[in-house]
Amino acid sequence: MALDFHNLTTREWCFSLNDQLLSLLEPLFLQLKYRTGIVLDPYADTRLGPDHQRILIQAVQQWVEQTDLNRNKQQTLAYIEFSCYLKASSSQEISLIAYGD
Numbered sequence: 001m002a003l004d005f006h007n008l009t010t011r012e013w014c015f016s017l018n019d020q021l022l023s024l025l026e027p028l029f030l031q032l033k034y035r036t037g038i039v040l041d042p043y044a045d046t047r048l049g050p051d052h053q054r055i056l057i058q059a060v061q062q063w064v065e066q067t068d069l070n071r072n073k074q075q076t077l078a079y080i081e082f083s084c085y086l087k088a089s090s091s092q093e094i095s096l097i098a099y100g101d
Contacts (some may be wrong), residue, residue, distance in 0.1 A: 003042055005085070008095040015085045024078040031059045046098045053090035057083050 003017045017025065022042055029040045035055055040046050048056075060083040069076045089096055 003040065003098045003100055005048075005096045005098050007089070008047060008097045014089060014096060017082070020074075021078050021082070024075045025082055028056055028059050028063075028079070028082070032056055040098055041100055043100045045100060048096045048098065050090040050093050050095065053086040053096065057086050057090065 002019065003022065005014045005016065006012060007014060032052065032055055033039050036052060038046060038048070038052060040048075060079045063079060064076075067076075
């Protein structure tokens, strides 16, 4: 089970999230669902526009401000890495599509 993120327009691969990363990032995905109704499902395809990506970036920033980053270094790294991927695409107004298994 994994999610592969591609540029929606060009279908070019951008990045992937494996099972472990999906598990670590689940709280972010729940926030996206509550705020927008969009579900990042590892078994389905999901489109993420730049505004949706910014919601996830904002959720990461809030998490960083409220969390002891040394408590769970794996989760901290996963959040920051995911946020960097999203910043790169959203800053260029690129919509992504996440392909599930």
